[in-house]
Amino acid sequence: MHLKGSKQAVTYTLRKIGAECRSSGKDMGHKDTVQLCAEAVEDDGGQFFVFDSEAKKCKRENTESASCTERWKKKSSQYDFYEIEKATKYVEGTIRDAEYPATTYATEAQAQDACKWQRTCKGYWQRVSGEYRILKAGSRTWSKGVPNHTVKSVKFKQAKQIP
Numbered sequence: 679m680h681l682k683g684s685k686q687a688v689t690y691t692l693r694k695i696g697a698e699c700r701s702s703g704k705d706m707g708h709k710d711t712v713q714l715c716a717e718a719v720e721d722d723g724g725q726f727f728v729f730d731s732e733a734k735k736c737k738r739e740n741t742e743s744a745s746c747t748e749r750w751k752k753k754s755s756q757y758d759f760y761e762i763e764k765a766t767k768y769v770e771g772t773i774r775d776a777e778y779p780a781t782t783y784a785t786e787a788q789a790q791d792a793c794k795w796q797r798t799c800k801g802y803w804q805r806v807s808g809e810y811r812i813l814k815a816g817s818r819t820w821s822k823g824v825p826n827h828t829v830k831s832v833k834f835k836q837a838k839q840i841p
Contacts, residue, residue: 690716690727693744694759698728700748701741709736712760720762725797728757742797766794768833772824773800777816782809793835801834 690712706722709715712729715736719727726739733756741748744761768790783789783802789810793799802812803820806828813832818825820832 688713688716688720689763690760691763692758693726693761694746694750696755696757697746697759698737698751698755698757699726699739699741699746699759700751701726701739701746703728703740704738706736706738708734710734716760716762725762725764726760727762728755728759730756731758732756744795761795764794766790767836768793768801769836770822770831771834772819772821773803773813773832773834774819775816776800776813776820777818778803778811778813782811784809786810799835801832803829803833804831806830 704722706715706718706727709718709729712731715727715729718736719738722738724738724740726741726744728737728739729735735757737757739759746759781792783792786804789802789812793802793812796812798814800813800815802810804810813820820829822831823829
């Protein structure tokens with residue numbers, strides 16, 4: 679485990695080579711390494727960024743997901759698109775003001791992975807028949823047995839605080 683002072687090093691994943699998202703962004707200035715860019719973006723509250731390893735340019739991307747829902751820029755880019763990994767924990771409980779999209783997941787791990795990569799995901803629920811669905815903004819309250827008897831379990835997303 680690499681430590682920088684008392685803060686744990688930022689972990690990031692390369693999501694797309696030669697790509698910039700059309701999302702609004704913020705110039706984070708010149709950074710000598712991808713690691714320094716990731717740290718600057720995380721300190722600024724971001725989760726996604728692009729880095730040009732030749733020019734040493736760093737930009738925060740303000741997209742909601744690693745798939746860039748705003749679409750990718752068409753021209754070839756010197757930038758590579760990255761995501762800062764956030765430690766995520768799921769806790770049994772209640773989720774208010776939520777609804778689920780149509781996609782179902784066969785395993786809890788699949789539901790957790792789908793939820794992890796979507797900032798708008800509040801958590802997920804398991805149906806008594808076994809399948810899982812993620813929960814996003816909506817109008818219903820979810821917990822075991824609520825809003826109906828088909829709800830076996832509800833877990834909300836809780837970001838871990840890393841000292």
